Amino acid sequence: MNKTSSLLANRRSAPTWILRLRRLLNYGDRPWNFLTIAMSTLVIILVVGVGLLMWFDSQDSRLAIGWKFLTPTLNASWNPITSKYVAWPFIYGTIVTSLVAIIIALPVGLGIAIFLAELSPDWLRNPLGWLIELLAAIPSVVYGLWGIFVFLPVVVYPVGVFLGNTLGQIPGIGIFFKGPIPASGSSRLAAGLILSIMIVPTIAALTRDVLRAIPNSQREASLSLGATRWEMIWQVLIPYGLSGILGAVILALGRALGETMAVTMVIGNSIEGTPSLLRPGYTMSSVIANQFAEAVDRLHTSALVEIGLVLFVMTLLLNLAARFLVRQVARKTPQEARA
């Protein structure tokens, strides 16, 4: 006790300037609050800014062309010489390639998620999960390069020939598989297949999280009633997490819609009249990538920005729907920062 009080009595105080600094730093909350609020506002300004820019820069074509710009038509034209612009071929191309991608990626992603969440042994789970996510990390241009020189000749062209000879002969849905696939393989089918590889990790990772978030009581209850493992997964877990899985699919769809480089490199960049998957096509993001740098005419630039606006709105809506659904079931982890 004596030692303490003598220590306290004899303590030396810090130099004045340090004391003043300390007292000043106590008021650091004001600039801190200002900074955090300012930066948060910056994010919002950015988002709103992008939307507003798209809206204002597309004004010329929105006013000049109106809704005809978007409506499906058989006689679409995109002609900078005559200044006639109809965006339907690009919208069709984007939708069709994304649909093909989802149709293929959904079962695969679901299967992977089920395997990772329910079936794989513990030691395999993490490495396997990483490997799948590495698929998502490969840059888009590398996919495009590999696509042009490897995937298209080896996989897409034979598949295209096969589909043309089988499904292309059926009346009705045959129009989607008609026409010889170009020898280089550049087609909507190629874009759809490469897109599917790129979005499988998104579906797999999110669905896996959805499944992991389902309480064990559900699993135990169904197993105790005599269900086989698969029946437990298919009849209990999937319906339980359905909204989350749906959210994952919609999110992946949003990614597929906006993908530019890999698609541009393999889709053939041609505004064709046919709706066939086996023929070259064009997507919204590809036409912007190809033509924006050289659109001199105001209406042309405005039409391209309007396509960008449509793309922005589509991905915006899909993203919101997805986040809403996913948040209902799954908790997010840092690994999905890319998704």
Next chain:
Amino acid sequence: MRKFSFILTVLFFSSILLAACAQATTSPGQPQSTQLPADSVQINGAGATFPLPVYTEWIYAYQYVDPSVTLNYQGIGSGGGKKGIIDGTIDFAGSDSLLKDEEYTSGNDLQMYPMLAGAVVPIYNIEGVTQTLTLDRATLAGIYTASIKKWNDPAIAALNPIITLPDKDITAVHRSDGSGTTEIFTNALSSFSDDWKNNVGAGSAVEWPVDKAGNGIGGKGNQGVAAAVQNTPNSIGYVELSYAIANKIPFANMVNKAGQSVMADADSLASAITDYANSFDEKLTTKIVDGPGAGSWPIAGYTYIILHTTSMQDCTKAQKLLEFLNWALTDTAAGKRAADLGYSVLPDAVRTQVLDKLGQVTCNGNPVMTNK
């Protein structure tokens, strides 16, 4: 405290906005010394891929001629060049596509200067065919209007009696970007065929009938078209001659207006130039397609550099740029290199005109080139 921070945020952003609006557009000029140290001036250009092989070699050689200048030219297509020079995002543009009246107006003080002439050749990749194909004006137009659909069409077979053409569909490759090469090609097609002239027209980007018919493919840049033809069997495309030579892609002979079958080379190009020797307009532009001469190559065109003539702000940069253009037009080694690559330098009369016009470029009111 929250309200205070909110007010501060608003002030913060408004001040940033004001500062951004007050921002000057270009950086202050480099020090005005006669002998500049290495790499002190950076000049950016972009545009046509038609002259790209020559321009990249000239730029590479010029760094030894004048080390104080670093040049950069990106081949993004004539359309990209025109947009860049009009928007003011590049210092000079390369374009084989002529500026339209609206573009002259929106760009203010633009002027096109011919630099070289080159030939556009039809390249092809036909299974089993190693000999040189011959096409004429009607068949080439027919292929691209999709009225001729197969390689063994009678019209093509008639021109190539010794070649066995396969019974395969023709895939016609065209440019997917705004292209001066396309403009030269479609100008030629319009001259070959009234059907093409009336239904499609000429321009840097057109609506290709082959796309509508289902056998068209788009490639980006001359390189893209060359690559597409190389990779697609039974296809045809159009590129500048040097791309075909450098990549050993077979290109067709054409039967010209005079009825002679010509190969694209320096002589036929020179003949095409002579056909239109006096047809330059006051804007210093002209078309040289479908010439009447016996040995003329029918699909030829000039390629131009576009500059601002009075509104360049950095005078040192302007001077260095004009020195480069002067060197490119007058230096014999540079001219020889261009000729080796399959282009033709300007005839002397035209070159004098161009150099005169270059001498009239001013910066801040003073002429840039004080010596020639």
Next chain:
Amino acid sequence: MSEIASKMTQPIRRVAFSKPHYRRRKIVNFGMLSLTGILTILALIPLFWIVGYVVYKGAQYINLAFFTQMPRPLGIAGGGILNAIEGTIILTVLASIIAIPPGLLAAFYVAYKPNTPLGTAVRFGTDVLSGVPSIIIGIFGYALIVKPQGHYSALAGGVALAILMLPIIIRSTEEMVKLVPHTLREGSLALGSPEWKAAASVTFPAALNGIITGILLGIARASGETAPLLFTALGNESYDVGKIIRSSIANHLGIFATFKNIISQPVDSMPLTLYKYSQQPYPERVSQAWAVALILMAFVLTLNIASRLWVQMRTARMQGK
């Protein structure tokens, strides 16, 4: 009540457990479960195929000169991609400088006050921003910076990439800050430190590993992007930071002017170069494209693996394993 009792005493229908049905269920079970395993392997095939092929093709062209030389014109053999490597580094550094401070600060706000209007709006905005296609960010960068400034520049490219990085950084930082136990922060506050000090010297170091992970992932994403650079950075075969610095020294320019020279010129980046070269018919350029793909992929995948390893170690440590 008696109805239920009577139902309970009736024999349970044993159809579902009868032998043929059970066998079929067992077969379906086995089949579907193996199918999931097959699908997993199927999905991994493209990964190994791409990586393997890029390594195989790219390694044939890689040599030291490739990293240290500028590109040569097409007629002359050799040359490298020094301009693209430097461009990628400059763009990534710029994007990081622009995106990290705002991202961290905004994330702290969202993590601390998630239920305020601004907090909800920022989370909403981050979601939207992460879904915007990168080509649209390119248009934004062109309209915002390239056109007013009058030239393509590394700055414009850096800003576009920063916008792409921002949602990744905010999202991962927010997650990591939320993971820090609130007792740490409260303890610091109880000792009399101001809120900002609690955040900066207690929460931030605690969350640092995860934050770095998020930043690394953001960098990996930004360095692999091409679309936003098409209209902002344009491309530049003569870009060499060394040359710029030497010329600045020779011209007696100050540090700011040098810095300005570095960021205000068009630049190439590895993905841009890859895209341009892949469209060329010249075989030399195509080989170079594969080599660029190898370097790019190695860089991006290493960042990804490193950051995930970090997260793994970190969460293991925090869970006390």
